[in-house]
Amino acid sequence: MKDEQLRKLLVIEDEPSVAKQLQWGLGDKYEITVAADAEQVSRALVTSKFPVVTLDLGLPPFPNNPTVGLRILEEGLIPPSTKIIVITGNAEEETAVRAVRLGVTDFCPKPVDLEDLEVLINRAFRMHEIEAASERYPASNASYTFYGMLGTSPVMRKLFTKISRAAANDFPVLILGETGTGKEMIAQTVHLLSQRREKPFVVVNCGAIPEQLLESELFGHEKGAFTGAYSSRKGKFEDANGGTIFLDEIGELPLAMQVKLLRTLQEGTVERIGGRKPIPLSFRIIAATNADLKQAVAGGLFRQDLYYRLNVIPLTAPPLRDREDDVITLTSHFIEQERKALRLGRLTLSPAALAAIKAHPWPGNVRELKNAVRRALATVNGTAIQPEDLGLSGPEMGDKETPGIDSLAETKRRAEAEAVRQALALSGNNISQAARLLSVSRPTLHDLLKKYKITL
Structure with a gap:
């Protein structure tokens, strides 16, 4: 192993015990550089390039809150192409969402489990290699695809990078774009690149299901819950358990269903129509719309709290x-x-x-x-x-007679x-x-x- 060129890993960590643990457990697999504060981070990034960085958000002089770590992300000290894994004991959702929007690809909780962290690090290196290969690929080559998505234009290459980052975590994704831009394909690609790839990918078109059937379709029903319910039936959320549910045309969802969807996302459970017990589930939600949800929120057609819950990782499908x-x-x-x-x-x-x-x-x-x-x-x-x-x-053609005005x-x-x-x-x-x-x-x-x- 010593004769091979090890991949470079920057560990941004102010706790000596954690830094030593990572060096001892991972030092034979990666060339590790440790930086304990923002100044050392700057020096390290000037002298070397690191495909992957682990970052403790709680750095001096405020080790008990994420101020300095988030500032490092906001100021762009770490190059955009670098994959960032946050190692932190601060598991607040607001901090995590902010970090993801600043380019973080994954999270590892303290105390650190070295096996789990190594899985995240290897995945981050793989993502970096895929994106680096994409950048090296000649733009003139018409056959370039990214997991089935065709495109060599700059706007699509940026989208591919964002898809890779979105796939690395489990936060909700909201895909925005005009009709016909391939929003479902983007959702499928996020799923295929995620840890849930072996589990179901369930598609629901919220605009195509009659309102009176939508609740049963999404959440299921028990036998006898309503006229015609001759047997119990699982809903789409239960079908997606362990995997990903894709709600297309989310802007078409009636307000009553928005309330129930919000509760499902908050609690991680569903309750069938006529059911008495919540059913715990594990799923990732990806939603898509061609509507202006901000305008819908302002007009009272879409719940603001649901919009914020869904719009954790926004992706935009560019028009042709x-x-x-x-x-x-x-x-x-x-x-x-x-x-x-x-x-x-x-x-x-x-x-x-x-x-x-x-x-x-x-x-x-x-x-x-x-x-x-x-x-x-x-x-x-x-x-x-x-x-x-x-x-x-x-x-x-220039030599044709100029046509008259219609x-x-x-x-x-x-x-x-x-x-x-x-x-x-x-x-x-x-x-x-x-x-x-x-x-x-x-x-x-x-x-x-x-x-x-x-x-x-």
Whole structure:
């Protein structure tokens, strides 16, 4: 072991007994440097690079509170790429949440169990290696994936780093982003990278379940709890026991269900409808929404205490318009995926199609792009995909005659038809959801479909 180059570990610890314990128990596995205060931390970080740091938040001159440790995190003394494991006897949730938001990846309680700490340290080194490999990977390589998530753009690389950090602990995650940006895939990736990966990943779409069935769906019911309850039934939270529950469209959750969800999160138990005893569970919650929850809180539509309970680790799924480097990569990936499924020959994107794809704003994001590719493969004539195959207009050529200005009525007609098509793409052709997106009734939407000869 002495002949191998040991990985560098910085131990920020002011208690000599704990520092000696770590050196004695881990010294043959890592090259350990000990720093007992903020000044020694600064010197150590100037002279060497450490992929992983253990940090005692209670440092001099205030060893009994986390002031100095949190200040080290806030001032950015530790590089963003470094994985930080907090070793502390201060287990207050508010401190832990603040530390996570400042970049901490994991926690180890005092007194320290060396075996548990070694597991956390090795995981932190592995995370650092994955992210370092990601940074070294050529941005031009179109095949780069992060656990199934495709992307080489800077905004996606930042997201991958945040996902890794979120996966390293068990705090609630709130994923924000427009429809079609891949929020469920982000949630799945957090789960797959977490310690709960071998346990269930249960998905609940809060906006797709009728309100009168939602409580039973989430929390279960006992036999005879209501008319038609002929047997006891577990809810989704019980299905997710030991694993992760993903609540999509959390902003659609009725206020009455928000109260019960908050109690479940606070107590770690569920109570079935008609049940008399709380059922203890272990789960991680990840929620997602395309709504502005802050605005919903201000309008009294979403509980502020539940919002704070969920928004411990916020992740944002970027819209496709902010991923310029990824649009063509994703298009090529979807073409290959669908082509193989349909057993088609090789297909290419024409120069006009490439230009149209880059010019289109993609309001429906990745979902709209994937649907456009499916449409193209169903209509393409030949081996080169054209803009019209994707449902896009090609860029105007410079030698063409300048077109006249459309009338106001024609402009309105086109905009209305396009709005209907986009709402259908965003909702996956769900009439109720599309009507809600357009703020019209279902009968009105059916009239618009007939008017513009749009088929589902």
